[in-house]
Amino acid sequence: MDFNDILFKELDTETFVKGFMDIFELSNDFFNEYSNYNIALFGIDTIKEMDIKNYFQTLVNNDNKKAFVAIFNNKIIGYITFYIKTQPNFWIVKKIGYISGLMVNKKK
Secondary structure (H helix, E strand, O other): OOHHHOEEEEOOHHHHHHHHHHHHHHHHHHHHHHHHHOHHHHOOOOOOHHHHHHHHHOOOOOOOEEEEEEEEOOEEEEEEEEEEEEOOOOOOOOEEEEEEEEEEOOOO
8 A cells, every 4th residue: 555545635525425434433543542541431332333423413514523534445444533612712823623533444
């Protein structure tokens, strides 16, 4: 796989619908991997398809939450999710962001 063959883009409705099963698989991998590091922070009882669908739908067309995906051969092979937060007025930097989730398909 050549890095130049990977498309990076903001998650939109069309990409979400076409690639949802890729996102679902990556999300399962994310929680399985991270729960091994810190069960208190990442412990999941059961993860359902609708839970992931509902979460990622909140990231599409949202100015304060975003998801970007990496696509190779029409398959989503990774994602990063992050939140944008408005700071109180006394801060010089008015908006900050932080990463919520990051996962890459290790099989590729």
